[in-house]
Amino acid sequence: MAIVAWNARGLGNPNNTRALKDTIFKHDPCIVFLSETKKNQKYLERIKSRNKFVGSFYVNPRGIAGGLALWWKESVSISILRESLNFIDTLVSVNGEEAWQCTFVYGPPYISEKHEFWTNFQYLRHHQSVKWCVIGDVNIVADQNDKEGGAPIKKNQAKWFLDSMDASGLFELPIKGGTFTWSNLRGEKDAIAEKLDKILISCEWSLAYPKAIGILEAAVASDHNPIILLLDGLKKKRKRAFKLESRWILEEECYTMLNEAWEGNLRCRGQLKLNRKLKTTRVKLKQWSGVKYGKNRQTIEGIKQKLLNLQ
Numbered sequence: 001m002a003i004v005a006w007n008a009r010g011l012g013n014p015n016n017t018r019a020l021k022d023t024i025f026k027h028d029p030c031i032v033f034l035s036e037t038k039k040n041q042k043y044l045e046r047i048k049s050r051n052k053f054v055g056s057f058y059v060n061p062r063g064i065a066g067g068l069a070l071w072w073k074e075s076v077s078i079s080i081l082r083e084s085l086n087f088i089d090t091l092v093s094v095n096g097e098e099a100w101q102c103t104f105v106y107g108p109p110y111i112s113e114k115h116e117f118w119t120n121f122q123y124l125r126h127h128q129s130v131k132w133c134v135i136g137d138v139n140i141v142a143d144q145n146d147k148e149g150g151a152p153i154k155k156n157q158a159k160w161f162l163d164s165m166d167a168s169g170l171f172e173l174p175i176k177g178g179t180f181t182w183s184n185l186r187g188e189k190d191a192i193a194e195k196l197d198k199i200l201i202s203c204e205w206s207l208a209y210p211k212a213i214g215i216l217e218a219a220v221a222s223d224h225n226p227i228i229l230l231l232d233g234l235k236k237k238r239k240r241a242f243k244l245e246s247r248w249i250l251e252e253e254c255y256t257m258l259n260e261a262w263e264g265n266l267r268c269r270g271q272l273k274l275n276r277k278l279k280t281t282r283v284k285l286k287q288w289s290g291v292k293y294g295k296n297r298q299t300i301e302g303i304k305q306k307l308l309n310l311q
Helices: 014-027 041-050 111-124 155-168 203-208 246-250 252-262 270-293 296-310
Strands: 002-007 031-035 055-059 068-072 076-084 087-094 100-106 132-137 170-172 197-202 213-216 227-230
Touching: 002 014, 002 100, 002 132, 014 031, 014 041, 014 227, 031 100, 031 132, 041 055, 041 068, 055 076, 068 076, 068 087, 068 100, 111 155, 132 203, 132 227, 155 170, 155 197, 197 203, 197 227, 246 252, 252 270
Parallel strands: 002 031, 100 132
Antiparallel strands: 002 227, 031 068, 055 068, 076 087, 087 100, 132 197, 170 197, 213 227
16 A cells, blocks of 8 residues: 655646656555645546545645645545644545554644644644554754755754654654655755655554555656655556557558567467467567657656656
8 A cells, every 4th residue: 555645836737747647657556645736626626536536635725825635545444533724634444454543744834833833733643542644744854964955954943843743652754765855946056955745653553564664756846756655565566557559550550560460370269369369469569669669658767767866
C-alpha cells in the first residue's frame, strides 16, 4: 500500500495534473493527499475520477490560496474525524484491518499562525494507544541541516514544531531519495532548498508497519517534491500492460509489420494458434515501436531520475 502526499501549488496547470497522473501510475497509491490545490471541489472531482479513486474529502481554498484534497480507493475505508484549512484528520482502515489515525497536514505558511497551530497539534491524537501517522507539508524547517542557502532557520519556529512532536509521541520516518523537499527554483547564487515535507509516526504505528519507508519523487511541476509512504516497503516494479498507441496506425510500415507477424507459419490450431499469433504480433509491435519512437516512458523516467539526483 502506498500513500502519496504532494503540495501541488495549484492543479489548474495541465503540467501539474500530468505530473500527478504519472506519480499515481508509478506507485498505484490507495490514498492521495494534495495541498495547495487552489481549486474547488467540482474541479477536483473530475481529476479524481480520471485517476480512478472512489472516495474523497475536500477543504476548499481560502480565496485563491490553500485548499486540501484527500482521495482513496475501494480497498481503504476512511472516517473523517476533524478538519481545518491546515489538516484533515482521519481514521484509516486498510482491507478491513484495525483502524489507525492518519493526519494529513499542510502547516500554516504564515508566521503569525504557526505557534498556535503547532502548540495545539498534540491534542489531535485520537487516543494515546492508537497508532498515529502524520504526513504532508509541515512548512517549518526543524534543523539547520534541513536547509541550504538563504538565511538561517527560525529557531523559535523549530522549537514549536519539535516540542509538539515530543508531546505527541511522534518521530520522523526517514525519506530516501534526497535531503530537501522544496526549493525556490532559482539559480545557484540565490538557490534555497529546505526539507518542509515530512512523515511522522508513533512507536505504535512503527511496530505495526516495520517495513514502512518514505521515498521522494522528482519535483517536476511544483516547487515541492511528492513524498511517497510505502507501508510494506519497496516492491518489484509492476510490469506495464501492453497498449496499442493510436499514432502507430498512422504509419504505413506498421501495417506491413502487422501482416508479417499475423501471417507467420505456426504449427498449431484453434485457440492455441490464435494466442500465439496475438503474442507474436504484440512482441513485433513493441520491437517496432522501440526502434521507431524509442522507449518514451523509460526515457522520461530516466530524465526524472537525473532531475531528482540534481535536486
